[in-house]
Amino acid sequence: MPSPFFEKVASAVEAAIHDAETELPADVVSVLQRAYAEETSAVAKGEFENIFENLRIAKERDVPICQDTGLIVLYITLPPDVPYSAELYEAAAEGVRRATVSVPLRPNAVDPVTRHNSGDNCGYGMPSIHISPGDTFSVTVLPKGAGSENMSQIKMMLPSEVGGIADFVCEVVKAAGSRPCPPMIVGVGIGGTFDSAPALAKEALLLPIDSMDEFEQSICDRVNELGIGAMGLGGKTTALAVKVKRGACHTASLPVAVNIQCWCCRRRRVEL
Ligand code: SF4
Secondary structure, eight states: OHHHHHHHHHHHHHHHHHHHHHHHHHHHHEEEHHHHHHHOOHHHHHHHHHHHHHHHHHHTTTTSSSSSOOOOEEEEETTSSOOOOOHHHHHHHHHHHHHHHHOOOOOOOOOOTOOOOOOSSSSTTTTEEEEOOOOSSSEEEEOEEEEEEETTTEEOGGGGGGGHHHHHHHHHHHHHHHTSSSSSEEEEEEOOOHHHHHHHHHHTTTSSSSOOOOHHHHHHHHHHOOOGGGGGOOOSSSSEEEEEEEEETTTEEEEEEEEOOOOOOOOOOEEE
């Protein structure tokens, strides 16, 4: 018999996944609408219209926005009175299993070598769960599709190459081309270590995209000069936004990770 705590977490994760998969956050929709209004290419405008029609149908029929429902990445904050426990992980995984059936999600989690599919979007290290202390008990869901994830890269730059960060981001976006279903959101993690820079880049995708600081905007402008456009068919908007998270790094290092996110930037936060 599951404990009330287990049930609460599993239900919250299942509900957050449902909401994330079927409706985009308001900031993402508003930036898509702004990009559509500013677009001058008829072909690109048509692709934005397809996106809006896709969103309308998903909401109306209560079905996932995209057939690639992704792998589930979870960010959990724990206040001091909620214990960090194995039960928390088990309950979160149960929420993913339930959502796989109820949303439904495509079973995407496989063994990396045998390619055996677990059938429930769970496995060793999956769902990917990040836990940190916080003022409230919250769960944020970030379903991540392979089309954009596969185009992500990390580079261990030299500290003297700090002026080349924007060049590296543009190289990654250019190499990705149409494959991550642009217009994309570019998460950039600067600093940390070889393992934490990509984590920073993914956390950057949780930030609201309807505003950018000067540094983010300058990289975004460079990316949009590439002209890849909506679905790679050319146009003014290749990236809806560039979001950056920084972490302290070794004095002799400059890790830079770029985590690409397609237009279908699904995320949902719930408080328990
Ligand atoms: S890249 Fe995004 S929009 Fe394209 S198939 Fe994958 S999840 Fe769907």
